[in-house]
Amino acid sequence: MNKDLNIKVNHLTRVEGHGDIVVDMKQGILKKAQLEIVEAPRFFEAFLKDRNFHEAALITSRICGICSLGHQITSLKATEDALGLEVSEQTVLLRKLLIDGATFQSNILHALFLVTPDLLNVSSVFPLVKSHKDVVLAALRLKALANEIGDLISGRAIHPIRCIPGGFSKLPEVAELELLKHKLNTQGRDDLKFIVDVLSTLLGNMPDFTRETEYISLYQPSEYGLYDGTIKSSDAGEYPVSDYLSVTNEYIVSHSTAKHAKNKRSSYMVGALARFNNSYDLLSPGAKALAEKFSLSAPNYNPYMNTIAQVVEVVHCIDEAVDIIDTLLDRGIKDEEANQAPTRYGTGIGATEVPRGILFHEYTYNRKGIIEKANCIIPTGQNLANIDDDMKKLVPEIIKESKEEITHKLEMLVRAYDPCISCSVHMLNVKFEN
Amino acid sequence: MSKPRIAIFDFTSCEGCELNKLNFENELLDILELVDIVEWREAMDDKAEEYDIAFVEGSISTPSCVERIHKIRRKAKILVALGSCAVFGGINHLKNMRPTDAVREDVYGDQKYLFPTIPVMPLKAVVKVDYEVRGCPMSSQEFLHLLKSLVLGRKPEIPDYAVCVECKLAENECVLDKGMFCLGPITRAGCGAICPSNSFYCTGCRGLISNPNQEGALDMLKEYGFSKNEALKRMELFCSSEVLIK
Numbered sequence: 001m002n003k004d005l006n007i008k009v010n011h012l013t014r015v016e017g018h019g020d021i022v023v024d025m026k027q028g029i030l031k032k033a034q035l036e037i038v039e040a041p042r043f044f045e046a047f048l049k050d051r052n053f054h055e056a057a058l059i060t061s062r063i064c065g066i067c068s069l070g071h072q073i074t075s076l077k078a079t080e081d082a083l084g085l086e087v088s089e090q091t092v093l094l095r096k097l098l099i100d101g102a103t104f105q106s107n108i109l110h111a112l113f114l115v116t117p118d119l120l121n122v123s124s125v126f127p128l129v130k131s132h133k134d135v136v137l138a139a140l141r142l143k144a145l146a147n148e149i150g151d152l153i154s155g156r157a158i159h160p161i162r163c164i165p166g167g168f169s170k171l172p173e174v175a176e177l178e179l180l181k182h183k184l185n186t187q188g189r190d191d192l193k194f195i196v197d198v199l200s201t202l203l204g205n206m207p208d209f210t211r212e213t214e215y216i217s218l219y220q221p222s223e224y225g226l227y228d229g230t231i232k233s234s235d236a237g238e239y240p241v242s243d244y245l246s247v248t249n250e251y252i253v254s255h256s257t258a259k260h261a262k263n264k265r266s267s268y269m270v271g272a273l274a275r276f277n278n279s280y281d282l283l284s285p286g287a288k289a290l291a292e293k294f295s296l297s298a299p300n301y302n303p304y305m306n307t308i309a310q311v312v313e314v315v316h317c318i319d320e321a322v323d324i325i326d327t328l329l330d331r332g333i334k335d336e337e338a339n340q341a342p343t344r345y346g347t348g349i350g351a352t353e354v355p356r357g358i359l360f361h362e363y364t365y366n367r368k369g370i371i372e373k374a375n376c377i378i379p380t381g382q383n384l385a386n387i388d389d390d391m392k393k394l395v396p397e398i399i400k401e402s403k404e405e406i407t408h409k410l411e412m413l414v415r416a417y418d419p420c421i422s423c424s425v426h427m428l429n430v431k432f433e434n
Numbered sequence: 435m436s437k438p439r440i441a442i443f444d445f446t447s448c449e450g451c452e453l454n455k456l457n458f459e460n461e462l463l464d465i466l467e468l469v470d471i472v473e474w475r476e477a478m479d480d481k482a483e484e485y486d487i488a489f490v491e492g493s494i495s496t497p498s499c500v501e502r503i504h505k506i507r508r509k510a511k512i513l514v515a516l517g518s519c520a521v522f523g524g525i526n527h528l529k530n531m532r533p534t535d536a537v538r539e540d541v542y543g544d545q546k547y548l549f550p551t552i553p554v555m556p557l558k559a560v561v562k563v564d565y566e567v568r569g570c571p572m573s574s575q576e577f578l579h580l581l582k583s584l585v586l587g588r589k590p591e592i593p594d595y596a597v598c599v600e601c602k603l604a605e606n607e608c609v610l611d612k613g614m615f616c617l618g619p620i621t622r623a624g625c626g627a628i629c630p631s632n633s634f635y636c637t638g639c640r641g642l643i644s645n646p647n648q649e650g651a652l653d654m655l656k657e658y659g660f661s662k663n664e665a666l667k668r669m670e671l672f673c674s675s676e677v678l679i680k
Contacts, residue, residue, distance in 0.1 A: 013479045016449055040446040040496045041551060047528045062525050065450020124478030129466060140462060155632035158450045158571045162632050169633040422448055
């Protein structure tokens with residue numbers, strides 16, 4: 001078919017950060033189909049240089065409001081690796097609890113506030129306040145509960161306060177943990193069940209599109225890897241975290257202020273669907289049951305289903321959070337100081353799964369505890385090439401549909417990845433002058 | 435009387451202040467009774483031709499930002515700068531501490547001219563700002579107070595005294611006495627001294643009070659063991675646009 005098609009979506013709505021969708025087809029030949037990242041560069045690596053180790057996590061947290069906890073934890077792990085700071089088991093448990101809370105919060109925000117409007121054919125969640133008030137209330141309660149985890153354990157859900165190198169500046173009280181556990185088990189599970197029932201009726205509106213790609217995520221053989229592990233590729237198996245640069249292979253493209261990445265193929269995917277595909281076996285039984293209810297089985301190659309994988313993860317996160325609180329209550333909260341006595345000064349790497357995918361921070365410290373080099377590789381940046389490749393396959397497949405329909409499906413495609421565009425542009429070239 | 439129309443925008447920022455608004459889980463529906471949200475790219479597709487109140491997060495850092503903020507100012511009766519980046523530059527302003535070309539070279543190497551950038555500016559350097567909500571992230575309670583005041587046509591009460599006042603009211607043990615650094619004595623209150631209340635130090639994220647004794651603060655910090663250079667460097671983290679001492 002000799003179709004001409006020109007699509008330009010300026011500043012896509014219902015995503016974090018600024019990106020444009022551009023499609024250019026002439027005489028049936030697809031010349032361009034890409035996501036142009038127009039977000040202003042942030043220059044965070046310039047901010048990290050010459051900063052002391054107490055400040056690194058506070059700075060990187062400001063890369064992104066939604067993923068601030070993830071940036072902090074990853075940053076702290078990199079600092080602790082570089083300075084030889086061991087952390088206690090209690091610290092690890094509290095951090096895992098925080099990650100569960102952050103994943104729960106972010107996935108709910110994305111699935112219910114940013115994507116569900118598309119499934120219900122409305123322009124935002126606000127009209128739903130009139131037509132589906134119960135759903136909106138349940139979604140708001142779930143989000144509030146998820147944020148309570150962050151507020152309780154880290155002092156503030158956005159740009160956390162208590163997470164410091166070597167541990168925590170302040171610890172939770174037993175009564176607070178008991179109340180949180182109770183809320184998760186009652187109101188949390190009830191609201192989630194209600195939301196899930198509603199979402200199941202909307203699954204038919206999810207576009208049916210398949211493109212197999214490489215899926216990369218953090219991996220642990222003993223648990224659904226979010227806090228620690230190796231890098232796992234669905235194509236190539238496991239790599240140690242120290243190999244992260246050769247797995248990500250970032251490169252500059254002219255249509256994006258954020259770099260692209262590739263490994264075994266021209267692109268790869270990170271995030272909930274990648275984690276689901278690589279670590280399905282390690283999900284909680286409740287999460288697996290939900291996946292079955294949604295007819296989501298591993299591996300799944302439909303990027304639109306990333307949103308559904310996120311909802312499945314919410315169940316897992318609530319289950320794991322309750323388990324962790326149980327362990328903490330069993331053992332009692334030990335009043336321990338954060339370990340802030342460096343035993344070495346060198347280079348350290350932290351890798352964690354944040355809601356949108358695998359995040360890497362690497363720092364080099366000098367003898368005074370000052371950062372000389374810093375590098376971060378952001379999950380959304382790693383997804384950008386995959387999004388472009390998806391678009392290039394999708395457009396010809398749906399070319400017979402109207403321009404409005406095609407545009408809408410492309411918007412939904414980008415949204416499905418839950419991109420965090422501000423994050424992806426903060427750090428670009430990682431050249432350092434010595 | 436129709437409800438005030440509000441619109442929400444973001445510039446060079448982390449969107450944490452906006453997210454803070456979506457975090458009004460319990461109050462959101464009440465807020466929606468008071469106002470109509472007519473444009474908010476992060477959460478809605480709708481666009482509007484004019485609005486009563488525009489809430490803007492983020493700093494100005496590219497030529498297209500300048501154009502965009504002028505457009506918003508023209509369409510809005512009232513403009514509120516949300517968060518430290520918008521109010522006084524915040525952490526973004528650190529970019530201005532080194533020559534622009536050097537920073538661009540660092541980040542993009544020889545591709546530096548591909549991506550335009552200008553020295554970071556707070557909104558008030560480009561357009562008239564009517565009200566401010568400081569903080570990194572902005573303080574939610576202060577935002578709610580401001581919103582209610584605007585809707586009711588009352589003057590909002592925004593503190594201009596130091597965080598130490600709130601810290602003392604909260605009966606916190608002074609973190610300086612615990613060996614930590616702290617900018618409480620010259621930072622603007624309004625956050626409830628949340629960081630010292632969490633046994634962390636005040637980083638100055640809300641910016642300085644309008645008459646800070648910067649030399650006095652440095653002298654005091656020296657007594658607690660922080661050299662002038664170190665203290666200045668830490669002060670500059672959020673407040674680089676307001677620090678007067680070199």
